[in-house]
Amino acid sequence: MVIMDKGRTCSRKKEQQDYTHLQELTDNIPYILMVLLGSLILLVGLDLKLVGIVLSVSYVIYGTLGAFWIIWFVCPYCNFYGTRSCPCGYGQFAVSFRSKQREEDFKGKFRKHIPVIVPLWIVPVIGGIVSLLFDLSVIVLVLMVLFILDSYIILPLVSKKYGCAHCPQKDTCPWMKVR
């Protein structure tokens, strides 16, 4: 699917390419790192107490389910569903769960479902700030810096410069928007 006005072409657009598994893995590393760092912030920030363990594990589950949420509710509407042209490999994965849906609905599905995963970027920051207000821990501070660096800078950069830079539907793809 090319979500562009008829007759318009992207000057930076390159031929659709197939990604290797190594490229797909590379594209997923910042997201995986974000989930791990976020869970560590919640765990260490709450002094490894039961509530911290519960929040930390819940965050990892949320991050995992969030990816599946996109795979289930968005990828079947994507042009790259079932192909090796999805930079993160979700498009191939989605085939195991749902059949191909109307590509015309992709934009609407994105708008509807993207808010579901946005809290992944926010929850650890709030948890870390609250923790630091009560106890200025160097470890939590370092984890916070790494989390912000990864999720707010590296992750969007990897998508924009590496995986999806020339994708014709980059303006509406969930990963491009939130990464």
Ligand code: SF4
């Ligand atoms: S490009 Fe985005 S929407 Fe399309 S299959 Fe990949 S992750 Fe899903």
